[in-house]
Amino acid sequence: MRIDIITVAPELLKSPFEHSMMKRAIDKGLAEIHFHNLREYGLGNYRQLDDTQFGGGAGMVLMIEPIDKCISKLQSERDYDEIIYMTPDAKTLNQVTANTLSLKENIIILTGHYKGVDQRVRDKFITKEISIGDYVLTGGELAAAILCDAVIRLIPGVLGDEQSALTDSFQDNLLSPPVYTRPAEYDGMKVPEILLSGNFPKIEEWRSEKAIERTQQIRPDLLDEN
Ligand code: 6GU
Structure with a gap:
């Protein structure tokens, strides 16, 4: 299984994949994780990623263009089974979703930040939206790590004792x-x-x-x- 994670804070996300079960899955070649720093797709000299909301209101919103550039580049390289957006305003993650995702070949996980992403990103690209619970985190990075842990341990061959996931x-x-x-x-x-x-x-x-x-x-x- 290949997972491409698009984030503004890749460093926040990397260490969980360097330990324990997720490391084992990666070392065994059963999971492949690629991080994409959204900043590299930012606009102009300042690599701008976000802007104020139309209609007013506190908080910045991630713009569609950098995300479009990043997702379109990935899609030109391979087909994706799911493009997932991590956000608190979605259905909560459960074991059924984790089981289903563990059988996919290629997925993209987009993590939000600030006030979230322009709704048109969700309309155009996202096939599944996931929250990890009824509370608000600063960004979707830790939520993405949790989703990956729940999914990767279910990939056949990852757990030593095949019974224990069951x-x-x-x-x-x-x-x-x-x-x-x-x-x-x-x-x-x-x-x-x-x-x-x-x-x-x-x-x-x-x-x-x-x-x-x-x-x-x-x-x-x-x-x-x-
Ligand atoms: Cl996926 N993102 C953020 N920012 N907060 C959350 C969440 C996700 N799930 C629960 N709270």
Whole structure:
């Protein structure tokens, strides 16, 4: 999978890709990440990227022309399956979206800044808009890193233990059950007996009960989504 990230702050985004699972995916050749500094497509001597809003109002808006130049250059080199815009005024990211995106060949991620981008960028180029939650970040860079992490770990071959992505929280719209490791008793707190029993069908039943219980308590909204 190839991901092209268009940003005004590439430095803010690079380090998550140099560690852990994302580094492993890149080293294995399963993911390829390319950063594009929007500034290089800016207008005039000052490489201008943004301007004030028509109609008035606080905050600068990213102009269409630099973004058009950058996206058009990429599109002249290869076909893209999705052109994603990271913005708080969009549907929130969930596991279904991450699963779907992990099967794509080439995607572009455009990260917003300031007051966002000229609406005509969204109308002309963007095929999918994603928010990572109901709060506002300074820019879309950290959100893009989070999206990439959620997607890249699902690319077949990235996770060592192929099972583990399937038992993640949210994979079946449920939170994960509690987990324990040694010691079996700590400061009077005991690990639930069932987990020490070796009775694996019973253990699975217990885990599934606990997953439902935890979901009912903490995220009952997830149960309504089925
Ligand atoms: Cl994708 N961008 C920004 N700037 N803020 C956010 C977000 C994205 N998702 C949640 N808040």
